Amino acid sequence: MKILSKLVKCWAYISISIVLISVAFLFGYIFYRGGSTISLEFLTQAPGGAVLGTEGGIFPAITGSLAFTFVAVLLGSVPAVATAIYLVFYCDTRKKERTIRMVVECISGIPSIVLGLFAYSVLVRSLNLGRCVLASGTALAIMILPFIEVRTEKALRELPQSIIAASDSLGCSKAYAIRKIVLPACKGEVFSGIILGACYAMGATAPLMFTGGVAFAKTPTSVMQPAMALPLHLYLLVAQGTTSLDLAYGTAFVMMMIILIGNTAVTLYSRRKEELWQSLR
Amino acid sequence: MAILKIENLGVKYDGKPALNNVSFEVPENRITAIIGPSGCGKSTLLKSINGTIRGERGAEIEGKVYLKGQDTSLIPKEELHRRIGLVFQTPTPFPFSIYKNMVYAPKYYGINDKSQLDQIVEEKLKITGLYDEVRTELGKSAINLSGGQQQRLCIARALTVNPEILLLDEPCSALDVQNTAIIESLLKELKNEYTIVIVTHNIPQAQRLADQVVFLDGGNLVECGDADQLFDHPKIKETRDFLSGVFG
Numbered sequence: 001m002k003i004l005s006k007l008v009k010c011w012a013y014i015s016i017s018i019v020l021i022s023v024a025f026l027f028g029y030i031f032y033r034g035g036s037t038i039s040l041e042f043l044t045q046a047p048g049g050a051v052l053g054t055e056g057g058i059f060p061a062i063t064g065s066l067a068f069t070f071v072a073v074l075l076g077s078v079p080a081v082a083t084a085i086y087l088v089f090y091c092d093t094r095k096k097e098r099t100i101r102m103v104v105e106c107i108s109g110i111p112s113i114v115l116g117l118f119a120y121s122v123l124v125r126s127l128n129l130g131r132c133v134l135a136s137g138t139a140l141a142i143m144i145l146p147f148i149e150v151r152t153e154k155a156l157r158e159l160p161q162s163i164i165a166a167s168d169s170l171g172c173s174k175a176y177a178i179r180k181i182v183l184p185a186c187k188g189e190v191f192s193g194i195i196l197g198a199c200y201a202m203g204a205t206a207p208l209m210f211t212g213g214v215a216f217a218k219t220p221t222s223v224m225q226p227a228m229a230l231p232l233h234l235y236l237l238v239a240q241g242t243t244s245l246d247l248a249y250g251t252a253f254v255m256m257m258i259i260l261i262g263n264t265a266v267t268l269y270s271r272r273k274e275e276l277w278q279s280l281r
Numbered sequence: 282m283a284i285l286k287i288e289n290l291g292v293k294y295d296g297k298p299a300l301n302n303v304s305f306e307v308p309e310n311r312i313t314a315i316i317g318p319s320g321c322g323k324s325t326l327l328k329s330i331n332g333t334i335r336g337e338r339g340a341e342i343e344g345k346v347y348l349k350g351q352d353t354s355l356i357p358k359e360e361l362h363r364r365i366g367l368v369f370q371t372p373t374p375f376p377f378s379i380y381k382n383m384v385y386a387p388k389y390y391g392i393n394d395k396s397q398l399d400q401i402v403e404e405k406l407k408i409t410g411l412y413d414e415v416r417t418e419l420g421k422s423a424i425n426l427s428g429g430q431q432q433r434l435c436i437a438r439a440l441t442v443n444p445e446i447l448l449l450d451e452p453c454s455a456l457d458v459q460n461t462a463i464i465e466s467l468l469k470e471l472k473n474e475y476t477i478v479i480v481t482h483n484i485p486q487a488q489r490l491a492d493q494v495v496f497l498d499g500g501n502l503v504e505c506g507d508a509d510q511l512f513d514h515p516k517i518k519e520t521r522d523f524l525s526g527v528f529g
Contacts, residue, residue: 092336092338093338094338160373162369162371162373163373163375163376165333165369165373166369166373166375166435166438167375167385168333168362169331169333169362169366169367169368169369169439170362170363170366170385170386170389170438170439170441170442171359171360171361171362171363171364171386171389171442172359172385172386172389173359173389176389180385181375181376184377185376
């Protein structure tokens, strides 16, 4: 038994080491290759050159990515949070709960390229919106909806049910308890879920390809305009061959930094909230 | 005079009986203690009285509960909860200040005048003996109060909606002896204005507090009567066995 326990421990240590080394190598390599490309011009100028992207910067791709993400979060988080609230506080039969959960799980299983195709055929073609931030944002919103819903639902379920019962015992409505107790108490976790969903949306390429993401565009001033996006720009730079590879690493560096900052902020915030909740239980 | 009348009340959870054909009356401005072994249906009875059970999944309810002669199943759930308050076993302060805890329900019922709210807070906290202890710290988080103070806060909060009946589900089980004594003397004072129904595991506590006792076992009402009579001369053998510690 002692040998078996040592073997399991050894296996775990080796696995953890492989994961940590791989992640460190990935980050280190991208930061090493991309870091040297980063300059004020790279961050603030539009791409240029005979082959687009071989010169200049990625400013429209940064603003475009932020625009896509903003629309996705706006369209995705509202139904996601509402679904979670319904499932936790209003759903009165197991059948309804199972059906809604199945639908949410189905959405999370849809390949992102299919979401892109859906947004393209419905929004871009049938509704004649054309390639625009709104069409891509809608595809991304569908993609991140289950992501936000699951995290919000978990946060709501972790709230001591006795507190809701106490509000109920005073004759106050559920809606009042949700507004006055649940949402203020869970806003940190809900916000964390939304930020993580935003990071997920920011890294997605496939839903943008046919719907609103383009090789070159200025910073969008309306949701009805197409825009550049960091992941799509990265894809195009790599597809062009070795001439733009350094700039591709620079783009990857910026994208990872944005996502990393988002994730770190959420982790720090969640840890603080966790300490608060432990004092409540 | 009976303020509450329970008539042939039966509750099943997913077809499994939790209460069978329970009937008794609760006299006004008296303390009625519900006693019995674990799982005998005490808490289910309490939840049936204030209608909390209506929203629970898999619960089937038979029989009637009358509040001042009015069938409670016809009273809107929120109104019923306001008229029959419930205090839980574990203190349930809301995660905000003492003051906000106290004005939570009055604000829901449309009281927004600051002086009126202040008056409610002061009056109800005084009733529970908490006002002098927290008067300078009303903005402090209710979570930081001691267990006994939290439970008294929950009782004071329940009183902010002026219930006609106050139900308490083992309110002292998580408290020490000193805090239990404070809550017990508070309940004795409260009965002058409110009708109290308390579920307790603690027989000596029921003896100290109750005017009327209801003994439940296996979801059935075994015996109900005047506290002195039931504790001194129980009519039913099961009650005698329970009180003498043979079971439960």
